[in-house]
Amino acid sequence: MNKLRRTMTKVKEAIEKDITREGLPKEAFAIVDDPNKPETWKLPHHTKAILRARSRLDVEKTVDWDRMPAAVAALSPGGYRGERVKASPEDIIKATRHLAAHYAQAEKPVPDTLGALI
Numbered sequence: 001m002n003k004l005r006r007t008m009t010k011v012k013e014a015i016e017k018d019i020t021r022e023g024l025p026k027e028a029f030a031i032v033d034d035p036n037k038p039e040t041w042k043l044p045h046h047t048k049a050i051l052r053a054r055s056r057l058d059v060e061k062t063v064d065w066d067r068m069p070a071a072v073a074a075l076s077p078g079g080y081r082g083e084r085v086k087a088s089p090e091d092i093i094k095a096t097r098h099l100a101a102h103y104a105q106a107e108k109p110v111p112d113t114l115g116a117l118i
Contacts, residue, residue: 030095043071
């Protein structure tokens with residue numbers, strides 16, 4: 001319940017501050033270097049419906065499965081379109097676990113790329 005409360009607080013704060021990138025709050029990104037600088041947010045993987053999500057389950061329904069392959073590829077050494085996301089090794093592992101959790105929650109197989117990084 002505490003994790004759910006934190007998620008909801010973050011979403012509400014993003015809405016209240018109106019800080020977004022591509023119309024998405026920071027919670028829609030797998031890597032957020034600086035919460036106050038949207039240009040540092042990387043790997044979007046939710047739809048704009050995240051702004052209306054009221055619970056952890058609702059947030060899971062906002063995963064943008066069309067964007068997930070690109071986010072997963074960007075974490076791999078080969079990168080997305082040949083370019084790996086610029087992030088610290090710690091942030092890459094954290095993002096990998098975050099995206100893998102979405103796959104697990106949706107009962108979808110975790111891509112081999114994520115499995116190799118975890």
